[in-house]
Amino acid sequence: MLIVLKLGGSILCDKNIPYSVKWDNLSRICKEIKQFFDEKLMKNPENFINNQEKPKLIIIHGGGSFGHPVAKKHIIKDNNGNSRFVDMESGYWEIQKAMRKFNNIVISELHSYGIPAVSIQPSSFAMFNKEGLHFDLTVIKKMLDKNLVPVIHGDIVLDELNEYKIFSGDHALPYLSKELKPDLSLHASDVEGVWDNNKDIINTISSENIEDVKKSLSFSSKEDVTGGMYLKVMECFNSGVTSIIFNGNKKDNVYKALNNNVNGTIIEK
Numbered sequence: 578m579l580i581v582l583k584l585g586g587s588i589l590c591d592k593n594i595p596y597s598v599k600w601d602n603l604s605r606i607c608k609e610i611k612q613f614f615d616e617k618l619m620k621n622p623e624n625f626i627n628n629q630e631k632p633k634l635i636i637i638h639g640g641g642s643f644g645h646p647v648a649k650k651h652i653i654k655d656n657n658g659n660s661r662f663v664d665m666e667s668g669y670w671e672i673q674k675a676m677r678k679f680n681n682i683v684i685s686e687l688h689s690y691g692i693p694a695v696s697i698q699p700s701s702f703a704m705f706n707k708e709g710l711h712f713d714l715t716v717i718k719k720m721l722d723k724n725l726v727p728v729i730h731g732d733i734v735l736d737e738l739n740e741y742k743i744f745s746g747d748h749a750l751p752y753l754s755k756e757l758k759p760d761l762s763l764h765a766s767d768v769e770g771v772w773d774n775n776k777d778i779i780n781t782i783s784s785e786n787i788e789d790v791k792k793s794l795s796f797s798s799k800e801d802v803t804g805g806m807y808l809k810v811m812e813c814f815n816s817g818v819t820s821i822i823f824n825g826n827k828k829d830n831v832y833k834a835l836n837n838n839v840n841g842t843i844i845e846k
């Protein structure tokens with residue numbers, strides 16, 4: 578069983594304060610992940626002998642108040658609303674450095690709960706080309722075989738066409754979903770799910786209602802350099818894997834989501 582869990586930057590950081598961490602959320606979430614693994618062990622000890630049955634987890638986290646403010650300094654918009662990167666000889670490293678700092682914090686906290694987390698830094702090997710995002714998954718697959726928990730983060734990457742691109746967790750989740758076909762693709766966000774125009778949560782998004790849903794979707798908030806709920810939903814919808822968007826700020830929701838039992842919006846494949 579493979580689960581991909583994306584932790585939105587806004588549940589781990591206060592986006593109004595650069596380099597801030599919401600420690601209560603981060604530790605609670607690590608604890609809930611640990612609880613999930615421990616319970617699986619207690620219920621089915623034989624699963625841990627037969628490695629195939631053991632749950633495998635990939636964690637993705639966004640840029641939060643680390644990557645976004647630094648990236649913003651290197652992106653300028655012209656009068657037509659088109660954006661471009663500036664001063665990227667220093668900028669590439671500055672964004673990478675901010676994200677390394679954040680990723681170290683997340684991984685250290687996972688370690689303090691005994692979760693065997695390992696860092697995956699996209700800026701060193703992932704790239705966008707004509708077909709979209711591409712990176713080799715051989716190492717990640719091998720890490721999963723060894724029961725390690727790869728932790729991939731939002732980052733800056735090279736783009737064959739436009740030179741640079743912000744690598745969002747919202748790109749990583751559907752890419753991994755498409756390539757690895759996980760049993761569950763989970764999106765811990767700072768809202769209950771996807772709202773319609775009446776501010777009601779949409780329970781299910783499928784090909785039947787996607788056109789209506791698109792009309793109610795918003796782009797990013799002013800602090801973010803990536804695409805907000807629109808990018809999340811469309812990337813999940815096109816990934817070919819069923820995904821759940823839920824509120825990761827609520828106690829027990831990550832634990833419930835890992836058990837496929839959380840309230841939120843289901844995006845059907």
Ligand code: IP8
Pocket residue numbers: 586638639640641644645648672676731732733743744745746747802803804
């Ligand atoms: O918060 C953005 O990742 P996201 C990463 O998942 C950077 O969209 C570097 C801003």
